[in-house]
Amino acid sequence: MHIQNRTFIISGGASGLGLATVRDLHAHGGYISILDLNAENGNAIVNELGSDRTKFFETDVTDTSSVQAAVTGTTAWIAQTGAPIGAVIPAAGVGSPGKLVDRHNEPIPLERLDVVININLRGVLDLIRLCLPHMTTTTPLPPDNERGVIILVSSSAAFDGQPGQVAYAASKGAIRSLTLPLARDLAQYGIRAVSIAPSYFESNMTAQMSDKVRKSLERVLEFPKRPGKGEDFARMVRHCVENVMLNGETIRLDGGTRMPSKL
Template sequence: MKIADRTFIISGGASGLGLATAKDLHSQGAYVSLLDLNASSGIKTAQALGSRARFYETDVSSTESIQKAVESTVAWVKETGKAIGGVIAGAGVGLPGLIVDKKNEPLSMESIDFVLNINLRGTLDLIRQAIPHMTINTPDTPDGERGVIVMVASSAAFDGQMGQVAYAASKGAVASVTLPLARDLSRYGIRAVTIAPSLFESNMTKMMSVKVRQSLEKAMEFPKRAGQPEEFARLVRDSIENMMLNGTVLRLDGAMRMPARL
């Protein structure tokens, strides 16, 4: 599917991997709808990108907030005539916590719900609300393609570490939903792809201690460094343009397999 003159909804689009993706798609002629809680960064980004970008302050754990953002995007699409070609569900959080701590207290459900509501529920909620506006697209290719969904999992979906029960659960669920989502949407010519990055430069990794970061970098085979947001964005672009990528999870991890503990 061509990227130019298509609108892409990007959650978490005001920072990190989402921002890099927005900039990359925009450079290819896309219209980008940026959904994020960080209003200051979102507004600045949209202003910097210009007329082919819009920012909508969005809490992906809220159905009403997502609905407002999607409706606003659809209204913008009606003005531009540039159909929604894809959704990149990039909003996510990490909140470490052992299932039971040193005081024999269980991990709080508030902590678990916080992670699941953003990483899993927010991803599915955004997709389900955006899809009806994609199924009505005029097919973009002789194969009848109408769009693509790109979700973001993590290496933790496959080898989560101690303290990552909630995070691994959320990202494992995103990975596992990829194939059934592709099957559900196949009749409409809409693909579903998930990218599972390892250690990448992002707001989440910026909060890591030097010790934690160095431990993770040692687990990388090659290259022995954190991935760059632009490298993630490039794979998103490939996922959009390569029609044979469908119903699959793409590990982007430098052959990293995370150790049980840091």
Template structure:
């Protein structure tokens, strides 16, 4: 699918991997609708991108907030005439916690809900609200493609560490719905691809201490470093352009298999 003159909705689009993705797609002629909670960062990005970008302050754990962002994007698309052909669900959080701590207290259900509501529910809610505006797009190319959905899982979906029960559950669920989503949307010519990154420089990894980050880097086979946001964005671009990528989860991890503990 071509990128130029298409509108892409990107949650978590004002920072980290989402912002790197937005920059890459925008540089290739895309229109980008950025959904993020950080309004100040969103304003900065829009001033950088210009008229081919819109920002919507959005809490992806709120159906009403997503609805407002989708409606705003649809109104913008009616002005530009550039159809919605892609969704990149990049909003995510991590909140570590052992299922039972050293004092024999279970992890709070509130912290589990927080992670699941953003990483899983927020992803599916964004997709379900955006898709009806993609199924009616004029099909393009020899295959009659209408668009692509790209979700973000994590290497923790496959080898989560101690304290990552909620996070691994959320990302494992995202990975597991990739194929059924692709099957649901195949009749409309809409593909579904999930990317599962390991350690990448992002807002989430900025919260790590230097010893924790170094331990994770040591678990990388090669290269022994955190991935760069631009490397993630490059795989998103390939997922958009390569029509044979569908119903699959792509690990982007430098052959990293996380140990049980650091």
């Protein structure tokens, strides 16, 4: 799948790994539909990159009507630009760590679990299902008759989650698990599905960590001895777009690091 003159729908695109992906794909000729709850950031990015190939839609991924409005707005924009969907990248996500029972033997409020699952899993599936009818009807590209790719964001927590990550690991493990059946479901349309599982990356989520936790994580890094950067993630996204043989797989992007059970 080529990037130039294709539209890329990216949720969580106004910050962190999503924003790095927006900038990279835009730099390589893509049209970018940015879906995010932060309107101030989203509009600032459009001003930065220019409105000719970027469009922002204020979107709550836990609200189907909001997601539908963003998809409808994007398809109307595509009708004007003539740049069909090349990829959907649901990058919106939250962590919200917490054990199921706390030190006082009180169960975690269900609402805290719902927030993680609704954004990291339900919101992902909702965006994909609403975009797919607009991808399956595009003109396939030679030589493989490819129509596009779904690039999901899993996590190292899907493989070696840490204490307090039950809800987060469940949501990211679900992303890992659904990648292959999604690829199989979409094969008949020439649409691929790939997941990327980053480890410790610089992001809004990890910025909320204490210095103690951050230093503990840095001690277990293999090589390179640093957190991943948005540019590292964005390059992998670009590779997933361009390499048609990447399909049905979850790619660990972690520099060989395996998270320990305790920090």
